[in-house]
Amino acid sequence: MNRKNFSCFIGIDISKSNFYVAIIKDEGTASYVFENSKKGTNAFIRLLRNQRIDLEYTLMCMEHTGVYGRLIIAKLAEKQANFCVEMPVQIAKSIGVQRGKNDKVDAIRIAQYASKNYREMQLFVPIPQILEKVKILLKVRRKLVNTRADVNKYPNELELFSPELGKLAKNNHKRINRSLDAEIKRVEAEIQKLVLSDDRLNKTIGLVTSVIGIGKITALHFTIFTNFFTRYDNPKQLACYCGVVPFEFTSGSSIFRKSRIHPMANRTLKKHLHMSALAAINHDPDIKAYFERKVEEGKNKMLIINNVRNKLVHRVCAVVKRQEPYVKNVA
Incomplete structure (x- = not known):
């Protein structure tokens, strides 16, 4: 995020019926509650206007709550406001040990989170x-x-x-x-x-499905979750998001566990990638030869399949970056 001189931070805690707002400015913190409806979102925008809060120098933050946040997100996008949509676990782990919770307190904590971490946060970009x-x-x-x-x-x-x-x-x-x-x-x-x-979507799906093993449904999930492959900087980040990158777990000389995949991953993409890996092992000669070679070496089959999933992610990223379909190696 650009390091703007934000003068105001707003935390929004959304539920099905209401959303609580906490506004942090130089003079202190104020809390409000609005109905989670078009009427409520319009009232929230009027409040900001009445209090002379400049949207250009205001950063708003909310948790990802699925369909419950659609109205407020649409309104903020319409007003071209600076806002972020963060995963709840990201906020919870960043603020340390907390005692008790309610919607009003949660909104204040979200605002505090934004004020401390705005340099590392990414502004929300809606998908088409x-x-x-x-x-x-x-x-x-x-x-x-x-x-x-x-x-x-x-x-x-x-x-x-x-x-x-x-x-x-x-x-x-x-x-x-x-x-x-x-x-x-x-x-x-x-x-x-x-x-x-849609020409862009049609071309993207054509490129992704050119990778052996990747079907149309998997390609669509990739395109949606990455917003046309724009939500990552490199293939390693995307592979981590898909849950196919093992992480080390050691400490000193007493704790030494096998490297494992972190459970916080996109389970939908991971499931589809698993099926794609099995298809690639059956239909891609290079990957089939790799799989058989590793099995002969005594490697764990699930470990090999995970490596194949990782290879598929890198191939998908390559064809999208080059805007050229995947070409199978011919001996």
Whole structure:
């Protein structure tokens, strides 16, 4: 973030029905509460105007709360305000030991966090509307796929212990499966229509899917979570975000554990990368040869698969940076 001379820091704690605001200025701290609605966000902007708070020299900070923060984020983006959306755990770990909590206190703590750490924080950049639409459809698709898996779980298990009853259950699930399959295909067709309607998105998906093992759904998740691959400085950062980079855990001479992947990662990207790695091992001759060689050396298979996931991340970053599709090595 540019080191502006911010004269005011505002912390916003958002819940489903309300959002609390804490304003830190030279003369002290003031707290307010507003309804989490268009009326409430407009009242908040009027308060700032009435108190002569210059948005250019004000930094606002809030926690990432998903859909609950959409109204206030949209309003602040409209007003071209300086604001950051931070992960709750980032704020909680940075302020040390705290006793007790409520929404008013949390808003003050968020404002204090912003005043101390603004030099390291990144201003919020909203993703384009086309990505917002695709993101919603991907969530709908995921729910349909999970529902289909749950529906089929019971008859499959029943068939193991009672083939006759399992067959009866499967026959009665066929209509549900056909309906779910049709809905999944309909959503996928709508996603494809959106992709084809945007030249930048269509080109990006084409580049990412040129990497062997990366499918269209995985490519879409990459594009959405990275905002067209702009939310990282290098492939190592993106690999860390995807949860495929192991970290050392040692201290002195008494604590020495195996390097492990940190649990704070994007689980959705990690899951899709795992499936992509398995596909690459089956269909990419170079990666297949690498996998077999490491297995012969006695390496753990999950460790090798994680290395393949890391390779895929680097390949994706390379094709996006060069704006050229991946070309398979030919002997």
